[in-house]
Amino acid sequence: MNALNTHDDLIISVSGVRGVVGSALNPSLLTHFAAAFGTLVEGQTVVIGRDTRTSGPMAHHAILAGLVATGCKVIDVGICPTPTVLLMSKILTADGSLVITASHNPIDWNGIEFASQSGKLLNEEERTRLMSIYESGNFTLAAWDEQGSVETIDTAIDQHISSVLGCDWLIPECIHARKLKVVIDCGNGAGSVISPRLLRALGCDVIELNCVPDGYFPRPAEPTSEALDQLCTAVKSEDADLGLAHDGDADRLVLVSEEGTPLSSEYTFALAAEFLLNKRKGDIVATVSTSRMLDDVANRHSVKLHRTPVGVGFVVEKMRETGAVIGGEGTGGVIYPELGYTTDGIASIAAIVQLLAESTATISEVITSFPNYAICKEKLEVPSQEIAHVLLEEVVETYAHENLDLTDGVKRIWGDRWVNIRKSGTEPVLRVFSEARTTEEAKTLCDSTLETLKSLMTQIVGY
Numbered sequence: 001m002n003a004l005n006t007h008d009d010l011i012i013s014v015s016g017v018r019g020v021v022g023s024a025l026n027p028s029l030l031t032h033f034a035a036a037f038g039t040l041v042e043g044q045t046v047v048i049g050r051d052t053r054t055s056g057p058m059a060h061h062a063i064l065a066g067l068v069a070t071g072c073k074v075i076d077v078g079i080c081p082t083p084t085v086l087l088m089s090k091i092l093t094a095d096g097s098l099v100i101t102a103s104h105n106p107i108d109w110n111g112i113e114f115a116s117q118s119g120k121l122l123n124e125e126e127r128t129r130l131m132s133i134y135e136s137g138n139f140t141l142a143a144w145d146e147q148g149s150v151e152t153i154d155t156a157i158d159q160h161i162s163s164v165l166g167c168d169w170l171i172p173e174c175i176h177a178r179k180l181k182v183v184i185d186c187g188n189g190a191g192s193v194i195s196p197r198l199l200r201a202l203g204c205d206v207i208e209l210n211c212v213p214d215g216y217f218p219r220p221a222e223p224t225s226e227a228l229d230q231l232c233t234a235v236k237s238e239d240a241d242l243g244l245a246h247d248g249d250a251d252r253l254v255l256v257s258e259e260g261t262p263l264s265s266e267y268t269f270a271l272a273a274e275f276l277l278n279k280r281k282g283d284i285v286a287t288v289s290t291s292r293m294l295d296d297v298a299n300r301h302s303v304k305l306h307r308t309p310v311g312v313g314f315v316v317e318k319m320r321e322t323g324a325v326i327g328g329e330g331t332g333g334v335i336y337p338e339l340g341y342t343t344d345g346i347a348s349i350a351a352i353v354q355l356l357a358e359s360t361a362t363i364s365e366v367i368t369s370f371p372n373y374a375i376c377k378e379k380l381e382v383p384s385q386e387i388a389h390v391l392l393e394e395v396v397e398t399y400a401h402e403n404l405d406l407t408d409g410v411k412r413i414w415g416d417r418w419v420n421i422r423k424s425g426t427e428p429v430l431r432v433f434s435e436a437r438t439t440e441e442a443k444t445l446c447d448s449t450l451e452t453l454k455s456l457m458t459q460i461v462g463y
């Protein structure tokens with residue numbers, strides 16, 4: 001999340017608001033944000049849905065109050081992944097949508113993600129207007145005879161599954177024939193209500209792990225390699241072909257090999273892009289800090305790879321502009337434009353199992369067609385965002401003679417490695433990400449960059 005405003009327990013960002021429940025994220029704040037959104041969309045049709053967090057019912061009621069009070073016709077699709085809510089907004093041609101989720105944030109967080117007509121992420125002008133309505137408290141409240149309404153529909157999951165099954169790159173009979181055994185770990189998040197069903201519809205032998213949609217997350221909501229021990233063990237003990245895991249709102253997907261090894265989250269987008277480009281030609285869009293594997297995929301298929309600043313909104317914007325056939329981030333979030341301009345962990349399941357079904361290779365064998373890369377992620381605390389800005393300017397000057405990409409911060413690029421230094425949107429830190437052929441090389445690159453930054457900072461702030 002690129003934050004506009006941050007406290008320890010509240011983040012107001014470009015995509016919405018997130019905070020700690022029972023603290024900053026209280027009913028009053030939620031109602032006010034919903035009323036501001038209802039004012040922005042002028043009391044028209046709004047689709048709402050939520051992930052499985054235990055604070056969901058509280059947030060749901062507080063948000064309904066704000067929407068109905070501003071005259072909105074609310075269509076409530078219930079517990080759903082974020083991409084499902086946005087897809088329903090598109091199918092219903094709604095005027096806006098609102099997802100109650102804190103995505104991959106810890107269990108005690110919740111929040112709202114806003115989107116405008118037909119599930120499009122808010123543009124800058126809409127974001128600015130929403131925040132100014134929220135801050136002014138100047139809501140257009142409806143009179144007694146113009147109150148909004150709430151309609152509940154329970155077909156969102158079916159619609160998402162049938163939309164995925166309708167993708168022209170998916171051949172369910174082919175997957176049925178391969179008889180894949182798959183362990184799916186939804187972390188008791190929103191994926192629980194859809195992903196096991198989709199896998200069964202595709203003819204996989206499905207083993208459910210943490211697929212109880214009760215919001216008690218047995219592992220961190222962010223599916224990092226360290227969080228997937230239970231899944232890795234299950235894949236081994238079940239002798240499965242593949243392990244899959246989502247974050248809390250299932251817009252991300254990460255993979256575990258048949259050997260019970262967690263794959264870097266970078267592989268989801270790289271594999272999906274390789275798979276899709278075998279079906280059709282078109283541009284790819286990735287952020288500057290997404291793996292070089294995407295350059296390799298683009299080169300292999302002779303298509304253009306566009307790099308954007310970090311953030312799904314930037315990727316979506318560039319995809320619309322270029323008509324790209326796929327886009328995404330290294331976090332395991334992949335965008336399939338035929339379904340919607342949002343990261344969709346459910347569609348990613350279909351793409352990955354179809355890819356496996358079309359080959360006799362195991363997932364470990366499939367990834368050997370990609371060169372080995374390792375990514376290192378570090379950060380440097382800085383006294384303020386202003387100093388971070390000055391520091392970045394100094395970095396540009398220092399490396400002016402090199403091959404630099406200034407899309408987001410500074411990215412120094414060599415033939416087989418890169419390092420990106422950029423400002424965090426959420427805290428006064430500089431993020432330093434690097435990628436090289438080995439873990440050691442990537443770490444060395446990060447460390448030497450940190451040393452350079454520290455010495456430049458000493459010159460700037462004088463300590």
Ligand code: MG
Binds near residue numbers: 248250252
């Ligand atoms: Mg998410």
